[in-house]
Amino acid sequence: MGEFPDWPLFRLLRDPDGALDLHLPAHGRGRGLAPALRSLLRRPPGSWDLPELPAFGGPLEAEGAVAEAQAACAALLGAERCWFGVNGASGLLQAALLALAPPGSRVLLPRNLHRSLLHACVLGRIEPLLFDLPFDPINGLWLPPSPAHLERVLAAAAPLAPVAVVLLDPTYQGLAADLPALVALIHAHGGSGLPVLVDQAHGDGSALAAGADLVVLSLQKAGGGLAQSAALLAQGTRFDGNGLERSLLWLQTSSPSALLLASTAAALAHGRSDAGQRQRLRAVRRARELRQRLEGLGFPLVANQDPLRLVLATGALGIRGGEADGWLLRRGVVAELPEPGALTFCLGLAPPAALERRLPRALLDLRRHLGGTPLPPFAPPPLPLLAAPELEVGLAWRSPAESVGLPQAVGRIAAEPLCPYPPGIPLLIPGERIDGPRAAWLEAQRALWPGQIADTVKVVARMAGPGTSG
Numbered sequence: 001m002g003e004f005p006d007w008p009l010f011r012l013l014r015d016p017d018g019a020l021d022l023h024l025p026a027h028g029r030g031r032g033l034a035p036a037l038r039s040l041l042r043r044p045p046g047s048w049d050l051p052e053l054p055a056f057g058g059p060l061e062a063e064g065a066v067a068e069a070q071a072a073c074a075a076l077l078g079a080e081r082c083w084f085g086v087n088g089a090s091g092l093l094q095a096a097l098l099a100l101a102p103p104g105s106r107v108l109l110p111r112n113l114h115r116s117l118l119h120a121c122v123l124g125r126i127e128p129l130l131f132d133l134p135f136d137p138i139n140g141l142w143l144p145p146s147p148a149h150l151e152r153v154l155a156a157a158a159p160l161a162p163v164a165v166v167l168l169d170p171t172y173q174g175l176a177a178d179l180p181a182l183v184a185l186i187h188a189h190g191g192s193g194l195p196v197l198v199d200q201a202h203g204d205g206s207a208l209a210a211g212a213d214l215v216v217l218s219l220q221k222a223g224g225g226l227a228q229s230a231a232l233l234a235q236g237t238r239f240d241g242n243g244l245e246r247s248l249l250w251l252q253t254s255s256p257s258a259l260l261l262a263s264t265a266a267a268l269a270h271g272r273s274d275a276g277q278r279q280r281l282r283a284v285r286r287a288r289e290l291r292q293r294l295e296g297l298g299f300p301l302v303a304n305q306d307p308l309r310l311v312l313a314t315g316a317l318g319i320r321g322g323e324a325d326g327w328l329l330r331r332g333v334v335a336e337l338p339e340p341g342a343l344t345f346c347l348g349l350a351p352p353a354a355l356e357r358r359l360p361r362a363l364l365d366l367r368r369h370l371g372g373t374p375l376p377p378f379a380p381p382p383l384p385l386l387a388a389p390e391l392e393v394g395l396a397w398r399s400p401a402e403s404v405g406l407p408q409a410v411g412r413i414a415a416e417p418l419c420p421y422p423p424g425i426p427l428l429i430p431g432e433r434i435d436g437p438r439a440a441w442l443e444a445q446r447a448l449w450p451g452q453i454a455d456t457v458k459v460v461a462r463m464a465g466p467g468t469s470g
Ligand SMILES: Cc1ncc(COP(=O)(O)O)c(C=O)c1O
Pocket: 087, 088, 089, 090, 091, 114, 116, 168, 172, 199, 201, 202, 218, 228, 230, 423, 424
């Protein structure tokens, strides 16, 4: 006790609060940590915090223990190359995008992109071509694109000559696309095809078997690793390997944490081992039984493809996701992702022992206290199939800006993203011109994301002088 300053930072880390934790990391306060990592953490504290000694090396060294572990993980996952990352999926997505798209080029990005990809566009002066997605008005969720939808996107984008496509699979809520069909379409596009980067932060690397060129994993979201441990997997010849290593050099620390590198290796190896498969199966079995029980009690759950993501359709209960989250939080149930019409619980690889006892009871209470007539359908964002910011993202973001109310923002260019977090998906991107329907939709979003969207928006300041506008 005495060795800790009496700050909340240490108190929160030291004292478990007895909550039912249904949030990430997926190891659930260590219960589901990969066994090799767990044993490492039992060693004398700090003894494992090694620098890039010659025998140890680092992610960009051709030789050494890290290189060997990366090669072993590539083989386990069916990739040709694997790089470990210590700045989450965020850092590796950025490195991958910078490697695929030179400055001034265009890339196709889904509207539900993670904000790290937007930041990569700024860093690399890449123009994002944002493609719209199907929308579920009942739950207010973006859905994965169908092959027919993606075909329309590719046709619309053809005259703009994008150099790469990013897909997200599965989504935060565990919704999966027909990835082999999507990748095949992109690889056939225009005859020679385009490279595909799949953000599998919430997935397991299956995008490789679907043919993706580059795949990014976050080992704390779907594996038994610590936060910030991540992997980039690569195959084929549709990208420049040297360019990829160069952008990894630009974006990763020069002192990668040995603990996080070991965490990535341990989580990847455990996920493919018999013990890891059995652990997942046990968790999935419990998740399926819980799902059945909740459905038997009349709870609407979103149909998804990841059984360890339980998505309560709160809108159908007449409750906003954020409202449900706040109510449950006050009663010691901590969900992962509140959204306007849904609340996602991450059950993790070793769900808490009290899950089956506490969650149904808490949800029954929630429904009794806050439930009512279903919320009206959510309006889809009024966006074209394909949109590009009118002003370069980084220029808009760095421009002198002013804050105006949303009605006054009509016709102006956004200077900052509007990005509720989580999920970290921007609703507005710097450089986009805000039209009337968009301003009205964003105004409506304010009510749906309480406290997350201000009543003003930053727009690029008008320049003094004639003929200039912002
Ligand atoms: C779809 C998606 N991609 C990437 C990331 C970033 O992952 P990390 O937190 O490991 O950097 C997230 C984080 O929530 C995400 O949801």
